[in-house]
Structure formats: structure tokens, C-alpha cells
Amino acid sequence: MWYVLYLFHYSIVFLPLFLIIMSQKGVFILAKIERWFVKRLCIIWLPIIIYMVIFSVFTDHSINHTFYNDWYAHTIFIMATIFGVIFSRMSGIWLYLESKRYLSLIIGIVSYFCLLIFFFLPNEIIPIDKELIWGLICLIVKWSWVCVVIGFSRRYLNFTNKILRYCNSVVYPYFILHQTVMIVVGYYVFNLCMSGVLAFFIIVLSTFAICYIVCELFIKKSSVHMFFFGLR
Numbered sequence: 001m002w003y004v005l006y007l008f009h010y011s012i013v014f015l016p017l018f019l020i021i022m023s024q025k026g027v028f029i030l031a032k033i034e035r036w037f038v039k040r041l042c043i044i045w046l047p048i049i050i051y052m053v054i055f056s057v058f059t060d061h062s063i064n065h066t067f068y069n070d071w072y073a074h075t076i077f078i079m080a081t082i083f084g085v086i087f088s089r090m091s092g093i094w095l096y097l098e099s100k101r102y103l104s105l106i107i108g109i110v111s112y113f114c115l116l117i118f119f120f121l122p123n124e125i126i127p128i129d130k131e132l133i134w135g136l137i138c139l140i141v142k143w144s145w146v147c148v149v150i151g152f153s154r155r156y157l158n159f160t161n162k163i164l165r166y167c168n169s170v171v172y173p174y175f176i177l178h179q180t181v182m183i184v185v186g187y188y189v190f191n192l193c194m195s196g197v198l199a200f201f202i203i204v205l206s207t208f209a210i211c212y213i214v215c216e217l218f219i220k221k222s223s224v225h226m227f228f229f230g231l232r
Contacts, residue, residue: 002065004176006074009067010081017082021089034090043096044104044147050079051139055132094154101151108144115141172230173219174211181214182207 020026037043054075055061063073087093097104115137118130185206189199219225226232 001176001179002067005067006077007081010078014081014085017085021085027089030086030089033086034092037090038092038096041100041103043093044100044107044144047079047083047143048136048139051076052136054079055135061131061135094150097147097151098154099151101148101155104144104147104151108141108148111137111140111144169231170215173215174208176229177211177214178207181210185210 021030037046054072058072058075061072063076064070065073115134118134118137182203186199186203189202189206192199194202215229219229219231
């Protein structure tokens, strides 16, 4: 559950930023930033540039999830947190990503194939730092597909209904529970030596079912449990 620990501390540290964003002055500043972001494809290439700067500053690029000695990871995750906080308040960003969804899709597909080619190339024929290029291509893949998901979702999934409202209300408890549940279920399923496809569907369906039962019969029955699992 390392990510919950990280997000909890980031939320505390950036509480002043949240308060500024909610203020009238913050809205004005975000509007100016938003206008700059939607120019010259900044929203697509700027995170990549920032990542390259971070990558060049650190000599150790390992991520160990220990929190107290994970500075490279903290820098990357904090960057993502800040982007997420400010973008959530910029409606123009979402519209822009919707308009550029096919461009993001092309970048995502091309970069992924470049990643595959780079992975299978022998090290001796690569004249440059493989770790640097691998990290750059990975980031392009990740960020472009984030833009793809947001863009196409904004275009085709911009509606709500009873099912979506329920899913939106319980997404955080499921997020907290799913990894532990999945590992426990997977441990017993793999010992049954069944086919990979069947094991996959059993693990997925069981994970959702157990998360649903725990959420409805345990978490929602106590205001204390709801508070710690992020429910109102």
C-alpha cells in the first residue's frame, strides 16, 4: 500500500497549494497557466521535458517504495500529483486533450513500437545511454496514453448514470483493497495449476466480488471505516 502512504503525505504538504487553487486569485492564475498550456502542444511535450530534467539531476533512478529514501520516486510522483491537481481545475485542458486525442493515439502507438524495438536491440549496437533513452521512451508511452484515455473518455464517456455514480463513489475503497485481495486470491488460484486464461478471469472476478462485499458489508457500515477508506 505504498502509494496510499505517499499520497497521504503529498496531500498534507500541498494543502496550501489546494487552498490557493480554490481562491479567487488561484482561479485567475490557473486561467493564465491554462492558456499557455494549450498553445504549441505544451500539454503533450512539457511533462516529458520536466521528466528529462529530473532524470538528468539524479544519478540513481531506482524506485524502492521505502518513502524515507526514495527521492527520485518522490520527485516523479510529486510532479504527477501537481499536474493532476492543477489540470483537474482546468476545463480547457480536457477539451484540448479531446481535440488532440488522435494525435495522442498516434504518438502512443509509435512510441510503444519504438519501445519494443529498443527492447530487442542488442546493447552493443546502441551508442548512447540505454537507460536514458529507455526512460524517455517509457515516459512518452505513459503520458501519451494518459492523454489518449482522457481525450477519448471526454469525447465518448462524458455522461453519467446510476452505475457510474456508484462506481465513482467506491473507487477509492476498491483502489485500496484490490491489490491485497488480488494477491491472496492469486496465491490460491495459482496453486490449482489451471490454465492462464481461466486463472486470469477467476482472479479478476473474485477480486471485484470480494471488494464489493467488503465495501458494502463492512466499510459502509461504519462512519469510521468510511472515513479511513475515503468515503463521505
